[in-house]
Amino acid sequence: MSLLDSTTRTAVPALSAQGVTCAIGRRTVLSDVDLSVVPGEVLGLIGANGTGKSTLLRTLAGVRSPAAGEVRVGDRPLAGLRPQERARRIGYVAQEEAAPSDLLVAELVALGRVPHRGAWGGLGEDDRAAVRRALRLVDLEYAAAQPLDRLSGGERRRAVLARGLAQEAPLLLLDEPTNHLDIGHRLALMRLIRGLGRTVVLALHDLDLAATFCDRIAVLHDGRLVAVGEPDAVLTPAVLHDAFGVLATRVTHPLTGRTHLLFSHDESETHP
Numbered sequence: 001m002s003l004l005d006s007t008t009r010t011a012v013p014a015l016s017a018q019g020v021t022c023a024i025g026r027r028t029v030l031s032d033v034d035l036s037v038v039p040g041e042v043l044g045l046i047g048a049n050g051t052g053k054s055t056l057l058r059t060l061a062g063v064r065s066p067a068a069g070e071v072r073v074g075d076r077p078l079a080g081l082r083p084q085e086r087a088r089r090i091g092y093v094a095q096e097e098a099a100p101s102d103l104l105v106a107e108l109v110a111l112g113r114v115p116h117r118g119a120w121g122g123l124g125e126d127d128r129a130a131v132r133r134a135l136r137l138v139d140l141e142y143a144a145a146q147p148l149d150r151l152s153g154g155e156r157r158r159a160v161l162a163r164g165l166a167q168e169a170p171l172l173l174l175d176e177p178t179n180h181l182d183i184g185h186r187l188a189l190m191r192l193i194r195g196l197g198r199t200v201v202l203a204l205h206d207l208d209l210a211a212t213f214c215d216r217i218a219v220l221h222d223g224r225l226v227a228v229g230e231p232d233a234v235l236t237p238a239v240l241h242d243a244f245g246v247l248a249t250r251v252t253h254p255l256t257g258r259t260h261l262l263f264s265h266d267e268s269e270t271h272p
């Protein structure tokens, strides 16, 4: 069952894409994408490698301009927002973010406060509190004073996510936020995202996490949106076969009663 009620569903979308097409060089990598995200919704973006998830997130974040179509934040065109205004409204965490390795974790997270104080303003008490809050949320307070290059891959990922959280924007766009995280931190992060009460669009490769924590799921295939809806309606064997070329079987968790997915490549694996 969706966590959204019907009132929320009829609200002005927090973010929408209308007819969004993106080209890289001469190649069209996103074609005519229409997508609306309602306030408070957690929307998972899934699809095979190279199907355009990162390109769509970058376009929704305003980092890339569409070749055609429009992105709107609330009732305003994204292209009309000044960078600082955009950064106050949208927090974006890319799949891989390079940062100077000698930067301290707390300094990286404090970069999330730039939209609130300007690039040259010092940190105020509000900013410091937001940094501490973000570090606590990703369970990384202990590393605040460490340089980034002393962290593990998963810890670095959590530090970058904390930077996005410290921005405290109502809209969060996260590109594979669970990458590099162990299972405990993956579940904790998804629970955290779920509990933020913000509007979140996130690319995920783990379909079980998507099914468990997202209100709706959008499936990209070859740069086109091929399905959007609640997890049970979208994560069907037919859609998953078309999108990923795998056979999916739904099973019921013996303890929670939730539906989970098992995958195989072809029939011979399911009928040995």
Ligand SMILES: Nc1ncnc2c1ncn2[C@@H]1O[C@H](COP(=O)(O)OP(=O)(O)OP(=O)(O)O)[C@@H](O)[C@H]1O
Binding pocket: 024, 029, 047, 048, 049, 050, 051, 052, 053, 054, 055, 056, 095
């Ligand atoms: N800078 C670039 N130059 C050329 N082609 C690019 C560039 N960035 C992305 N592409 C191409 O655009 C397509 C979409 O890439 P994108 O990164 O959006 O896919 P994705 O679904 O996020 O993939 P993944 O799951 O592997 O992260 C791919 O075919 C990719 O090769």
